[in-house]
Amino acid sequence: MRKEILDLLKTAGDTYISGEEIADKLGVTRTAVWKHIKELRRAGYDIVSQAHSGYALKGAPDVLTPEELAPLLEGSLFGTNILYHEETRSTNEDGKAAANAGAPDGTVVVTEFQGTGHGRLSRGWFCPKGEGVLFSVILRPTSFLPQEAPKCTLLAAVAVARAIRSLGLDVGIKWPNDILAGGKKLVGILTEMSAEMERIHYIVIGIGINVNIAADEFSPDIQDTATSLSILAGHTVDRRQLLAAILHEMETLYIAVQKDGFAPMFDAWRALSVTLGQDVSVLAPGETFEGRALDIDDTGALLVDTAAGRRRVLAGDVSIRPKGWKGKR
Amino acid sequence: MRKEILDLLKTAGDTYISGEEIADKLGVTRTAVWKHIKELRRAGYDIVSQAHSGYALKGAPDVLTPEELAPLLEGSLFGTNILYHEETRSTNEDGKAAANAGAPDGTVVVTEFQGTGHGRLSRGWFCPKGEGVLFSVILRPTSFLPQEAPKCTLLAAVAVARAIRSLGLDVGIKWPNDILAGGKKLVGILTEMSAEMERIHYIVIGIGINVNIAADEFSPDIQDTATSLSILAGHTVDRRQLLAAILHEMETLYIAVQKDGFAPMFDAWRALSVTLGQDVSVLAPGETFEGRALDIDDTGALLVDTAAGRRRVLAGDVSIRPKGWKGKR
Numbered sequence: 147m148r149k150e151i152l153d154l155l156k157t158a159g160d161t162y163i164s165g166e167e168i169a170d171k172l173g174v175t176r177t178a179v180w181k182h183i184k185e186l187r188r189a190g191y192d193i194v195s196q197a198h199s200g201y202a203l204k205g206a207p208d209v210l211t212p213e214e215l216a217p218l219l220e221g222s223l224f225g226t227n228i229l230y231h232e233e234t235r236s237t238n239e240d241g242k243a244a245a246n247a248g249a250p251d252g253t254v255v256v257t258e259f260q261g262t263g264h265g266r267l268s269r270g271w272f273c274p275k276g277e278g279v280l281f282s283v284i285l286r287p288t289s290f291l292p293q294e295a296p297k298c299t300l301l302a303a304v305a306v307a308r309a310i311r312s313l314g315l316d317v318g319i320k321w322p323n324d325i326l327a328g329g330k331k332l333v334g335i336l337t338e339m340s341a342e343m344e345r346i347h348y349i350v351i352g353i354g355i356n357v358n359i360a361a362d363e364f365s366p367d368i369q370d371t372a373t374s375l376s377i378l379a380g381h382t383v384d385r386r387q388l389l390a391a392i393l394h395e396m397e398t399l400y401i402a403v404q405k406d407g408f409a410p411m412f413d414a415w416r417a418l419s420v421t422l423g424q425d426v427s428v429l430a431p432g433e434t435f436e437g438r439a440l441d442i443d444d445t446g447a448l449l450v451d452t453a454a455g456r457r458r459v460l461a462g463d464v465s466i467r468p469k470g471w472k473g474k475r
Numbered sequence: 476m477r478k479e480i481l482d483l484l485k486t487a488g489d490t491y492i493s494g495e496e497i498a499d500k501l502g503v504t505r506t507a508v509w510k511h512i513k514e515l516r517r518a519g520y521d522i523v524s525q526a527h528s529g530y531a532l533k534g535a536p537d538v539l540t541p542e543e544l545a546p547l548l549e550g551s552l553f554g555t556n557i558l559y560h561e562e563t564r565s566t567n568e569d570g571k572a573a574a575n576a577g578a579p580d581g582t583v584v585v586t587e588f589q590g591t592g593h594g595r596l597s598r599g600w601f602c603p604k605g606e607g608v609l610f611s612v613i614l615r616p617t618s619f620l621p622q623e624a625p626k627c628t629l630l631a632a633v634a635v636a637r638a639i640r641s642l643g644l645d646v647g648i649k650w651p652n653d654i655l656a657g658g659k660k661l662v663g664i665l666t667e668m669s670a671e672m673e674r675i676h677y678i679v680i681g682i683g684i685n686v687n688i689a690a691d692e693f694s695p696d697i698q699d700t701a702t703s704l705s706i707l708a709g710h711t712v713d714r715r716q717l718l719a720a721i722l723h724e725m726e727t728l729y730i731a732v733q734k735d736g737f738a739p740m741f742d743a744w745r746a747l748s749v750t751l752g753q754d755v756s757v758l759a760p761g762e763t764f765e766g767r768a769l770d771i772d773d774t775g776a777l778l779v780d781t782a783a784g785r786r787r788v789l790a791g792d793v794s795i796r797p798k799g800w801k802g803k804r
Contacts, residue, residue: 291790293622293774296672322672336671343625343651343666344790445622461620461673 147172149213151182155193155203156217164200208276210256210389218390221397223252224283225390233259233275238338238352241282245340245348251286254393260354277359277374279389282352283396289404292341295349297408297446299323299337300415302351305395306333307418310355312391315378318420321439321448321464325355326420329466330373332356353392358382412442421464426450430462439464476501478542480511484522484532493529537605539585539718547719550726552581553612554719562588562604567667567681570611574669574677580615583722589683606688606703608718611681612725618733621670624678626737626775628652628666629744631680634724635662636747639684641720644707647749650768650777650793654684655749658795659702661685682721687711741771750793755779759791768793 150172154163165183169176183201187193190207206214212228219225227250234240237255244253259275273280285298303323310317310325310332317327325333334354340347356374364372375383403411416422419442426439428450437452448459479501483492494512498505512530516522519536535543541557548554556579563569566584573582588604602609614627632652639646639654639661646656654662663683669676685703693701704712732740745751748771755768757779766781777788 292668293625293789296622299672338669338671338676339621340669341667343628343668347667460622 147174147178148182148185151179152186152191152203152213155201158202160202162196162199162202167200208385209258210279210281210385214386215256215390218386220390220394221252223401224393224397225252225254226250227253229253229255231255231257233257233261235261236352237280237282238336238350241284241350241352242338242340242348245284245286245350249284251284252397253284254281255284256281256389272365273354273356274359274363277357277363279353279355279357279385279392281389282350283393285346285349285351285400287346287349287400287404290346290408291344292339292346294408294445295339295341295346296322296337297403297411298349298351299335300442300446301399301403301408301411302335302337302353302396303333304411304414304418305399306335306353306355306392308395308414309388309391310375313375313379313383313388315375319415319418320466321419321421321442321459322446327373327378331371332373332375332378355388357385357388408446409444412444412446415442421448421466425467427465427467428457428459428462429465430459436467476503476507477511477514480508481515481520481532481542484530487531489531491525491528491531496529537714538587539608539610539714543715544585544719547715549719549723550581552730553722553726554581554583555579556582558582558584560584560586562586562590564590565681566609566611567665567679570613570679570681571667571669571677574613574615574679578613580613581726582613583610584613585610585718601694602683602685603688603692606686606692608682608684608686608714608721610718611679612722614675614678614680614729616675616678616729616733619675619737620673621668621675623737623774624668624670624675625651625666626732626740627678627680628664629771629775630728630732630737630740631664631666631682631725632662633740633743633747634728635664635682635684635721637724637743638717638720639704642704642708642712642717644704648744648747649795650748650750650771650788651775656702656707660700661702661704661707684717686714686717737775738773741773741775744771750777750795754796756794756796757786757788757791758794759788765796 151168154168154171165176165179168179183193191203192205193201194204195201211230215225215228229244234257237257237260240255257280260280299322303319303325307317307319307325317325317332320326323335324331332355336352338350356372358376359374361377399411421439422441424439427436435452437450440449440451442448448464450457450459480497483497483500494505494508497508512522519538520532521534522530523533524530540559544554544557558573563586566586566589569584586609589609628651632648632654636646636648636654646654646661649655652664653660661684665681667679685701687705688703690706728740750768751770753768756765764781766779769778769780771777777793779786779788
């Protein structure tokens, strides 16, 4: 009912619509309408009322609820099923629980605030409530094997980078899935999987984006390495439009990958990469080495030419060395 | 207490031990001893009693309980934590639940009967109660990546084949993990995993072995393709010894693989393989082809030489074509 009333108010635009008209159209009492209006106001909707004219919607809250997102979604898969939590511990944990309970391909879990959000290798990550875009997508691919699942984390990076670039902001991808602007980090992506050896049960891709975080809100230890879209843009960024754009990009890539394989997506990744062609330091499990990042191979691994020959990097941290930089820091 | 009483009876061997002596040694009343003896009898232990002499253990039930298994285990990792269910739906489901709740590396789930046991690709599998060895092992490897997890299914096959061969029975491995005797199937292995892209949360390897199933107990549709160890041996096989032997082999291989990588284990697999060097039909996702199985590569994939060139098989069913066989069946 709440959604139906909201739809009527949105359709009416600036025009007032009477409580009686709403009640008639939805087949409920005027008292019921009044109660729902009260609830919507409590949820942050700016609904004004005028004697003899009725109600008009002057502003919607900046929230990522299914009601607010649904009208913006273009696809037919991602976001058809949205699970919204105003606050949660972790959208990936929610996503895994939902997937274990049978949630379908393309289910999206969204939140305004994540209590225990973390990125790759359990690194901490924090975003003030309502200032990020924090969500997880459940995938149930049938056309590729568990061994190929790591490629989905590159796919997610391409989708996010494209959506951010559509806002006119210049960002690139650092291997495997960091989204950087001016060398600073904007996005965290954590991909998890449940699988048999020959079949993926599900993949959950968790994405956290620093959207409207002010510069002084970053903790001192990451002020030099992290930034937000609003800092880059110089103004607040519409989180709903951004999330809708990412879901659209992801769905397009996901459908293409299931149909044609990962090669075209890898080309898209290469075009957005800030790692390829650079001198890099690789912090791999058990060792550190340096070289030039040449390309990714058909598994998504980074190929690095070192003094001792070519290395294939499957896991680890890659930092791009400043131009003209020599020796160890 | 039950375990302590059992230990005393086992240590006494054929000698009778009085209820008073047991009560004294364990610091409990004679009534408590009597109650536990009654319980042990109910669980299948053949405990005889004689006036003025006491109790003696004449026979232990054929069960895979921790009490019965513990004395046979040689390792220090696999089986230190045993979860026993007389009946369960699936030891892999139990194993995943235990792993999600924090069960340590090497935890073993054992059952006498599995209600919904299934093998690769959800194929059904059934074994009468108490006639199989049905268990799952939880692994939490730290030295290899999720991409390498499929290799653990080959490791499990090597361990099981070695343990069965130690009984003097001639079995081999059909790629990737079927254990065959005379072309008939003896074992089902289902490996599942929960992972991030760069870190394995856990692997659960479920193993079901046809041990003491009589020929006429197999359903007609699998009588030509399945067999049991007792049929091969011509006598009942000790399930406890077999399970202990498998856990010992698995632990040895698992520790070696974590230390030195998978290459030596692959050599052990090759030595036990009945697939390599054979003409095979490969039923892969979306197609079927024929060729000669040459080797496995360093990912565990099967390399097959076909008329159209070399193929790398990562998933699918491989059937060995009878010698001199030509054309399609």
